Amino acid sequence: MLDIQKRIGVIEKLLQEDTDQSLTYAALECRLTLEYLCYERFKLTYSYLSQDDLKNWVPKDVVKQVSEDVDDNIDKEFTLSISTQPTDGKNFKTKEDFEALKYVTLGKQSALNLNEVHSLWHGVSNLALHLPIPNISSGDLTIYQNKERIKKKVQSVIDFLRPITGNLLMAGSLGEVFSFDCFACGMTIKRPVKKLVSPSVVNCINPKCDESYLLEPSETEKNVDITRRIFKFECIGCKRDLEVPGKIFRELRFNQQLNIVCSSCQSTLELVMRPLMKLVEDKNSHNEQNQTDA
Ligand SMILES: [Zn+2]
Ligand SMILES: [Zn+2]
Structure with a gap:
């Protein structure tokens, strides 16, 4: 787990140096810290979510997807407590039974x-970590951007991190x-049942495996195809x-070739990524054609 106080120390030190370079570097440290905060929460759900399942790599969206696909509590505050009393032999039925324990x-x-993570992550990048594309009225290009604006944004990140x-x-x-x-590598693929409400594509969590599956929950039979x-x-x-x-x-591009070896006869076959043309059946076109002929 990220030591946030230590990260704040690193960023504040750079802020105090107060040079063009140190402020730019502070902005970078802010950005990396915000990314770490998001990705460490994603990392906890490795066994549920493959990197290939991610729709977007933007840190905020990664955590949002964990929340949607695996665990709603991933971005929420909560306290975890454990009972000190042995529960063996007792029959707990209600919430009150559990609450009565110490x-x-x-x-x-x-x-x-x-x-807020997203706005700060974007903010430090835009103000310090990119050169603005010049236009006719933007003057000379500079490596380092406006010091005061960077300082203000870096301070906002520190204020966000502290609590x-x-x-x-x-x-x-x-x-x-x-x-x-x-089917291919034997790795266990998991999804919380309550999140399987509509058909979804899941990728194998093994980064070396190319398999993916379509999961279709059926409401009537309480199973998943x-x-x-x-x-x-x-x-x-x-x-x-x-x-x-x-x-x-x-991952294949236009005209790219893929060699596959048949496991039965050992022939090497070549697959080529090419466009395919198909005739679209249109009900109206048949009538129109008849009218033209007439
Ligand atoms: Zn696999
Ligand atoms: Zn063959």
Whole structure:
């Protein structure tokens, strides 16, 4: 877990030096700290969420997706306590039964205001870590940007960081979890049941694995249909089906070639990424054609 007080110390030292370089460096330290704060919360859900599942790498969006797909509490403040009394043999049924026990506090997770993280992360970058694109009235280009504006923004980051005093982070699912093993590598892929409300694509959490799956919850039968996302090709050598994970094509560019070896006859086959033209069946076009003919 990130030592925030130590990070504030590093940033404040640079602020006190008060030079063009030290302020730019302070802005960079701010940006890295904000990224760390977000990514360390994502890291806790590694076993649920593959990097390939992420729709966006912007730090705020990464945490937002963890909240949507895995754990609503990821950006919230809470205190974690544990009971000191043994519970063996007792039958706990209600909330009151649990509340009657004695507890000791383990620690607190601090809230993370994602909109504020995003605004500060953007702010330090825009003010200090990019050169503005020049226009006809912008004057000379400069490596370092306006000192006073950078100082103000860096101070806002310090003010944001200071109250984050929590001593623990917790993420995952406290409820029922749906899981299955990846067809190719055997890695267990998990999703909290309460988050499986609509069809979703999940990628294998093994970074070396190309498999992905479509999960479709069915409301009536209370189960989840799992479909492997693959393309099937007929091997030219032995006519057997070759299965290629769909994810591979996402990274291929126009005209790029992919060699695959058939596991049955050992033929090497070449797949080429090319546009494909198809005729779109249009109900109206048939009538129009008839009218023209008449
Ligand atoms: Zn896998
Ligand atoms: Zn073959």
